[in-house]
Amino acid sequence: MTKYYSKIAAIGILLILLYMAWMVLARPYIELWDERIRTAQFLHKKQASLSSLIDNRSTLEQQFRAISNNRGLREVFLDQKSGALADVKLQRILKHIITNSGGRILQSQIKQLKPSANKNPASRHIEEKSVTVKILMQGSIQTIYKVLATLENNRPLIVVSDLEISLQQSRYQTAVPSDNANYRAMYDATAYIF
Numbered sequence: 001m002t003k004y005y006s007k008i009a010a011i012g013i014l015l016i017l018l019y020m021a022w023m024v025l026a027r028p029y030i031e032l033w034d035e036r037i038r039t040a041q042f043l044h045k046k047q048a049s050l051s052s053l054i055d056n057r058s059t060l061e062q063q064f065r066a067i068s069n070n071r072g073l074r075e076v077f078l079d080q081k082s083g084a085l086a087d088v089k090l091q092r093i094l095k096h097i098i099t100n101s102g103g104r105i106l107q108s109q110i111k112q113l114k115p116s117a118n119k120n121p122a123s124r125h126i127e128e129k130s131v132t133v134k135i136l137m138q139g140s141i142q143t144i145y146k147v148l149a150t151l152e153n154n155r156p157l158i159v160v161s162d163l164e165i166s167l168q169q170s171r172y173q174t175a176v177p178s179d180n181a182n183y184r185a186m187y188d189a190t191a192y193i194f
Helices: 001-055 055-066 071-076 080-100 121-128 139-151
Strands: 104-111 130-139 158-167 183-192
Touching: 001 055, 080 104, 080 130, 080 139, 080 158, 080 183, 130 139, 139 158, 139 183
Parallel strands: none
Antiparallel strands: 104 130, 130 183, 158 183
16 A cells, blocks of 8 residues: 555656746746747738839829828918928917917917927927927807807917916906906917928
């Protein structure tokens, strides 16, 4: 009977040693091999997609020229020729809209976007193709509403963000605002360059 138990113990120890050899020696190499195969497949797919883009380059350039020559699209964006002057052009457009609506600009400041290292290259490229102006304006609530409605329908497209509206009140005024009370609106106006 002791031989029987010693054989079972030997088989058990052998199975434990085989399992440990599998876990320590064979499994990591197999996982590494699978990872390399997956990486090679990914790179192969990427290479195939890039070579198809290179093969279709002339077609894509023709499509891009057709899109960029579209008059309606050029009206939505600031002209690329303005380049470094795009922010000044945006300031001029905003000043025109605000003064025509009856408002008054208190401050207009070009906002320099700090490039962030953690963003992907596509979003960094979009930031480089946009200009932002921080506006502080004053007027009645109807004037501010008129400015925002005009900006919403404006061409080139101007996106308003971080809007804050506050009532300018001295300590001697009544608590209930009148129709012609002065409000201040502060917001970022962004336009994109094509």
